[in-house]
Amino acid sequence: MPGTLKRLSTEPKLVDFFNILYSVVPADSEELKKETFRLRHQVYCIENEFEKPSETTHQMETDEFDNNSVHSIIKYNKSGQSIGSVRMILPNEHNHTHSFPIQKICNHSIFTNRKLFTAYKPIEISRFCLSKSQRTMANPCKHSCVQLASSSAPFSPALLNKYGPILGLIKGLIQMSxxxxxxHWFAIMEPSLIRLLAKLSIYFKPTGTLINYHGMRQPCYIEFSELLRRVHSEQPQIWEVLTNRGQLDVGSQGHHGYYAAQS
Known part of the structure; x- marks a missing residue:
C-alpha cells in the first residue's frame, strides 16, 4: 500500500545497548594522550600500586614504549567520564628484538621470531586498564535484557555494565589493528583475564610458563584474523559490538595459520 512503512524489528541488540552506554575514542591528540596517562596513574599507582607514584610525573604514568604506541579510551556517554584505556605497542622497525616489554621478561622464541616480524606485523597489548573508582555510576540503560547467541542466559544491563568496558577496550584494539x-597480538596477562576473554570467544593461546611479574602472569598471543573469525562464529552480537556492525575494515586483516604451521 503506497505510503505504508514496512514494519521493522525493534528487538534491541547488544550493540544498541553498548552504544547507549559507551564510546570508544582514539587518543590521537596530546590532550587525549595525557588523559590516558592520568587514567593509568589512577589505576596503576593509586588503585593497584602497580607502579610507584613517586616515579610518575604530574600524576601521569608513562614509560619508554609510549612513543611507539597508539592508545584508545573508553568513556561513559552519560557523563563523558573516561573509565578505561589500552595501548597497542608497535614493532620497532630498526630492531625487532627490542620492540615490546614482553621480550624483556619472557625468552620464548615466538616473541622475537625474525620471520614473523619480517612477513607479518605483531603488536603487544599493554596497559589494559579499567578504573574502579570511575565505574561506580548507575547504568543508564533501562532495557531488561539482551539474548546473546550461543548462550541460554540473558545479557542483562548489569552484565553489560560489567563486560561492556572490556568489550570497549577490545574494540579499541581492533580499530587500531x-x-x-x-x-598478531602479544600480551602477558593474569590467567583470570585470559579466562574472562574466553567467555567472550576471544581465545588467547598461552605460551610458555607463568611468570612472576607483578603477580603471576601468562605470556600469550592471538592471531587477529582468528580472533575475528571465532567471535563472528560463536558470538555474533559481540562481533557486532567489536566491529561496529561490521563497518570496520577488518575482512583482510591477519594471516591465519602462521603459528599453526610453526607448532
Missing amino acids: SEHQVT
Whole structure:
C-alpha cells in the first residue's frame, strides 16, 4: 500500500545497548594522550600500586614504549567520564628484538621470531586498564535484557555494565589493528583475564610458563584474523559490538595459520 512503512524489528541488540552506554575514542591528540596517562596513574599507582607514584610525573604514568604506541579510551556517554584505556605497542622497525616489554621478561622464541616480524606485523597489548573508582555510576540503560547467541542466559544491563568496558577496550584494539594492518597480538596477562576473554570467544593461546611479574602472569598471543573469525562464529552480537556492525575494515586483516604451521 503506497505510503505504508514496512514494519521493522525493534528487538534491541547488544550493540544498541553498548552504544547507549559507551564510546570508544582514539587518543590521537596530546590532550587525549595525557588523559590516558592520568587514567593509568589512577589505576596503576593509586588503585593497584602497580607502579610507584613517586616515579610518575604530574600524576601521569608513562614509560619508554609510549612513543611507539597508539592508545584508545573508553568513556561513559552519560557523563563523558573516561573509565578505561589500552595501548597497542608497535614493532620497532630498526630492531625487532627490542620492540615490546614482553621480550624483556619472557625468552620464548615466538616473541622475537625474525620471520614473523619480517612477513607479518605483531603488536603487544599493554596497559589494559579499567578504573574502579570511575565505574561506580548507575547504568543508564533501562532495557531488561539482551539474548546473546550461543548462550541460554540473558545479557542483562548489569552484565553489560560489567563486560561492556572490556568489550570497549577490545574494540579499541581492533580499530587500531585495522588502521595499522596488524596481524598478531602479544600480551602477558593474569590467567583470570585470559579466562574472562574466553567467555567472550576471544581465545588467547598461552605460551610458555607463568611468570612472576607483578603477580603471576601468562605470556600469550592471538592471531587477529582468528580472533575475528571465532567471535563472528560463536558470538555474533559481540562481533557486532567489536566491529561496529561490521563497518570496520577488518575482512583482510591477519594471516591465519602462521603459528599453526610453526607448532
